[in-house]
Amino acid sequence: MWAGVLLEPKDEFFTDPAWPASAAGWRDELAGHYRTASRMLGRETTRHVGQMDLHLQATARSMGADRTYGPTPMAIWFGEEGVTVPDPYFDGEGPDRTGCRLCGACLIGCPYGSKNALDLNYLWLAEKRGARIRPETRVEAIAELPGGGYEVRAAGGERFRAGEVVLAAGVLGTVELLFRSREQGLLPRVSPRLGERVRTNSEAITAVLADDPRTDLTRGPTISSEFYPDAATHVTQNRYVGGWHMRFQLGPLVDGEDPARRRRATLTRLARAPWQQIRLMAARNFIARLSVFTVMQNVENEIRLVFDRSPVRPWRRVLRSRVVGGTRAPSYLPQANEVARRFAESVGGRPLNLLLESVGGKSITAHVLGGASMGESAADGVIDTDHRVFGHAGLYVVDGSAVPANVGVNPSLTITAMAERFAARHAARRAATPSSTSTSPSPGSSRTIGAS
Structure with a gap:
């Protein structure tokens, strides 16, 4: 359920008072990570102009906004329509890609390998470097362990242990997991602000x-x-x-x-x-x-x-x-x-x-955000500016639920840039203090795992 749109928000998003304090300012904090996210997701401006686009341009013109109209930057390999080529993004480390066939089916998953979905970049490269991907595994709860670290409990009785856990299950998945785990007493110190400041992108x-x-x-x-x-x-x-x-x-x-x-x-x-x-x-x-x-x-x-x-x-x-x-x-x-x-x-x-x-009076959105938002402390947020869950060392939230304000445009690039910032800062901390996550995982599991 991702159309592959990679837009950067306006300055007002980065200066929204909902953000916790940043000495550099959030635009500068994220600028380099937007560039990395754009490279990883193959950001390219749409080459195709169809009848629907021409009618939207006419709409913009009739509303006096023709100068703001333009093609969108996308996470799509346009290439030559229908032609498959060796990996064009990662010096041959990635999979073959097929030029976009302009079928319009991006939202339900590209059947041709043209949309730059995560299984063709981040997850593909991670797996090549030793990460184990467990598809069709549903996490039902996360429990802190007495000696440190966490146990991730999946449907069917499977258990995974690790010193650190990264939650990236989207707003509905992450917030529900944290609620359920807190109510069961498994993550008792999760902030009372959980579930608050949920944004619909004012949509x-x-x-x-x-x-x-x-x-x-x-x-x-x-x-x-x-x-x-x-x-x-x-x-x-x-x-x-x-x-x-x-x-x-x-x-x-x-x-x-x-x-x-x-x-x-x-x-x-x-x-x-x-x-x-x-x-x-x-x-x-x-x-x-x-x-x-x-x-x-x-x-x-x-x-x-x-x-x-x-x-x-x-x-x-x-x-x-x-x-x-x-x-x-x-x-x-x-x-x-x-x-x-x-x-x-x-x-x-x-x-x-x-x-x-x-009729229903409901707020409908394709871009739900927040619910485990950044804050200065557990009194006004669920995670800190390094995505660490307040009260639970080694537990992180890295997805749209961390975003504290309405982005105002399709948020995929912003969510990815924030994840890149998290990863860079997390890697720097681990390099500086390599023993900080030394909790021994159970046999066969990795030291840091992601629940999504």
Whole structure:
């Protein structure tokens, strides 16, 4: 579920007050690591310009933002379409790569080896250097050991021991693991701030379905162009090959800051013209005609994750989201609706909202962040600026849950740059004090392991 977009955020992200203090400033702290991440992920500006991109450019022009429009930098080997070549990135150490076939299926996994997914760079190279990758192994809990170090407990009874553990399971996986382990008394000192300051990238998602059933907008990578309708708002288009479920999630475009009024207005529209919704859900060549827009902002808002009983299976505890005080994450952005309207005018189509936003009042995001955020201490964060979990030496969080603020653009490059910074600082500390992680692991396990 990664489109391969590698964008750097604006300066406002790095100066957000949610960041803990940094003498150099977070832009400078991460600058070199952005370069390393870009090299490792094969960052290259999209070469392809398709019909969807031209309509997005027309949208930007109609909103007075044509100068901000451009192609996106991607983690894709474009090469020569469909042609397989020896590793072009790592002096022959990596796998063969095939030039992008522009099939639009990046979100569901590239079937041709063109997208620079982690199994073709970081994990590939790590495995060649002796790391053992354990696919399809689900970690259920992490326990500190009496003599130091940790035991990672996996489904099926497997156990792994190591002096250090790096959690990189994404926001939902990492936060849930920490919650479950803390509640079981296995990691008792995890900060009470766990689950707080969860960011949705201040995001709303809209779409347009072209009227002409013969329309085909799918040629190209999933995301290939972007623009800024205003200083705080960023827009990318999405080809949604494989996204058949979207026909059941979309409905009429309705404005309104108040969730209750917007819900009533949407339901009224659906009741008055049910045939329009039926036509939408039964549309021929739906995916080929569909354009989806992720509209993101770098402004302050948040939700909270709690570990509570499932409403469906009350015998299980799961992550639940909660609205918090202050500025809540949006379920409506006027800029997102305006983008859909202008694009619909250009392509000749129907602008649409997600029903979970318009009827459900939910904040929908493709880029959930935070929940185990950096802080000055356990009183205001879960990890320190070196990604160390407060209260548990040798336990680290290195993924999107560490990000303390809304990035405002697709966050993959930022998450990778932060991971590169962690790795560089961790390696320097170990080189300076090689005995600092001397806890003996169990037979067959490595000294430092990652749970993802």
